[in-house]
Amino acid sequence: MEETKKILNRNWKEFLLDYALYFILGLMIIGVVIADHSFLSLNNMLKILAQASTRGILALGVAGMIVLAGTDLSAGRILGCGAAVSASLLQSVTYASRMYPNILEPINMLIPLMLSIFVCTFFCIINGFGVAKLHMHAFIISLGTQLIAYGVLCLYIDSQKGGAQPIASLDSRYIDFVNGKIGGVFPYLIIYAAICAAIMWVVWNKTTLGKNMFAIGGNKEAAAVSGVNVEKNIMGVYIVAGILYGIASFLEAGRVQSVTTATGLNYDLDAISGCVIGGVSFSGGVGTIPGILIGVVILQVINYSLYYLGVNAYLQYIIKGLIIILAVAIDVRKYIAKK
């Protein structure tokens, strides 16, 4: 009797601790709604979701690396490079100081999309090679790639005839394709993100690559003994991430309609935070696509509500930092072996 009580007591506490993050975030959102009822309007919600879309696609890519018990610090800068490529090729042909004055007719949008995907995948392959073949820690290799990608982005933007200026004045087709809304209400962006998420759900749950990714992240030794080609599958995960980064960069350029050297800054950290809040464990082998989506949306809701409430911008950083620490602290304590 006494024993059961003790165990129940312990379980109750554990439950509270394990889900503390969601309780706190829930309370925060309730607080925002009480402070301002208009926060809950349909328009506001769709706006938040649209904003979360490109970050969400990026997070879907980063999540794979976290499941592999790694991470990716370079995602944001890689996205910056991809965005610069898309934007520069899709500047309005009537804009005098466009980057490629030789483009006189609007080009097929598929071309810049493919080129962005190509550029992003190239950087991801460097990361993947470092992790799979050179056995570097993902943190270190992606730290290096981050700097390289940033350098490339700056050189590219600087190479414009008029010197370093934002790549803007984009083709209206492109802007419509990204920022359009069904019936003027429902943003296309949400649909693009949903399609990516659905495909990624299939990849994670229905393909050998997905299953092997979880096995490698959960127990590399067991995976290798079972005949999984560890290197090949790690490379596969990175290539899939590259494709997602490419799509996200294409959409992000169209969304903000101006690409500068700052594009993509800290996006990787947002993506990682979203994954962690959504239950992708840094110890590897754990994570779900719906979880990641929820994490990204929650993070965007917090961003937006802090902004909405007019919280000091510097204070916003502090609050976001605390949330990330809390998320990881809770995640880690689930896996501590008790002695």
Add this chain to the structure above:
Amino acid sequence: MAETYLLEMNDIEKQFPGVKALDHAKLKLRAGTVHALMGENGAGKSTLMKCLFGIYKADVGQVIIDGKETNFTGPKNALDNGVAMVHQELNQVLKRSVMENIWLGRFPKKYGLIDHRLMYNKTKEVFDELDIPVDPRTIIGKLSVSQRQMVEIAKAVSYNAKILVLDEPTSSLTQEEVEHLFVIINKLRNRGVAMVYISHKMEEILRISNEVTIMRDGQWIATEKAADLTTDKIIKLMVGRDLTHRFPPKTNVPGDVVLDVQNLTGKYMPSCKDVSFQLKKGEILGVAGLVGSRRTELLETIFGIAHHESGKIIKDGKVVNNKDSRTAIKNGFAMLTEERRATGIFGGMSITFNSVIANIEKYKKMLFLSNGKMNSDTKWVIDSMRVKTPSYRTAIRSLSGGNQQKVILGRWLLTKPDILLLDEPTRGIDVGAKYEIYQLIINLANEGKSVIVVSSEMPELLGICDRIMVMSNGRLSGILNIEDATQEEIMRLAAQYI
């Protein structure tokens, strides 16, 4: 007599630096039989199995399967050829489902996507056949050890394994679970599968196996029909060896009681349960037991690395509360851990660093550390422990195992402990260095320090201890005075609560 064997391992030899792990070892296995492989810890059972699976390459000897000489390149290669092993430490992806673990590396597919229904059905088929009551979709980490083990056996069956090695399969199972395992083993035997059954448990072996091979010191000793053997006979074959001159003369004389451990129980099971004993000044107390008998956990609980749920530790008449290792060190305890490389040495650091690290507070002079004091203490460690090293600054990992162990022992002596907890102090050390470690332990006892030695090598305990306490499944099953202690008696006690 022309007999056909499914597996023949002939005259296997394997040399490691300083040790001959296998010396003309052999094993002959018939289809549709269970063949027990027995021997003390370190007798070479696992090494022999590793040679079978290609994890180690034998220096000499041949492996013949179905009449053909075979050289597997690794466990996966062996598995593909119908040779599987269920390890004592199960290597599974704990966070994934049962069926994913079984089909990992060869998922059934339809239109390029994984066919979950087919995977489920195939798993279910194997489970039904073997009578394993587990839902293939369960997350494997949620299963009990016995269920996880059965999943591993089912995995081997799904590969159509014809040779299956079971390494201590019952070490963490309850009696009922053991019965269930035996039902499965019998089913496999009837299907013609040949099984190697590695275990220490005499009764089980006599019950389940057809033949028994006994190894000692890397050598083949005997292969007999199980029906012709008794527990006594097996023990004699396992331990019969000469003990003279392997140990220094015992000169220490135990005095009054210094440590009184009462009803110590760990907080997070599996751990020690309700353990009570006393330790005298200048005494060497051995702790014997099988793998999984929670000897390490007992030491960890005393030393405060592991939490205790209940029980008391009384030192010099006062209750001490070792809530963590720092407090324990202050209270005069020291602990040499079992995994020297993982939790003992700081491999890349110098002898000096490794000597003073547990005592670092003592070298503070104002804000900084005093080099002179640290160097003189390091000199003391090297001299008194007779460490063979080119210099103080040598990285400890470049020393031999025995010399590393001496440095760590010296490290702990610098903290001026009264009670030393030594967990497998001679593991992975060659015979000559072992003698030196034994001598050091006896010298410490002579100086009035009390020592608790956990060891899996029974002769070692019999050679240096004053008393031997035997643990079985987390509990204390008996304390023997050295005059009354025999390997047979220790073995009997070690199996008491299993």
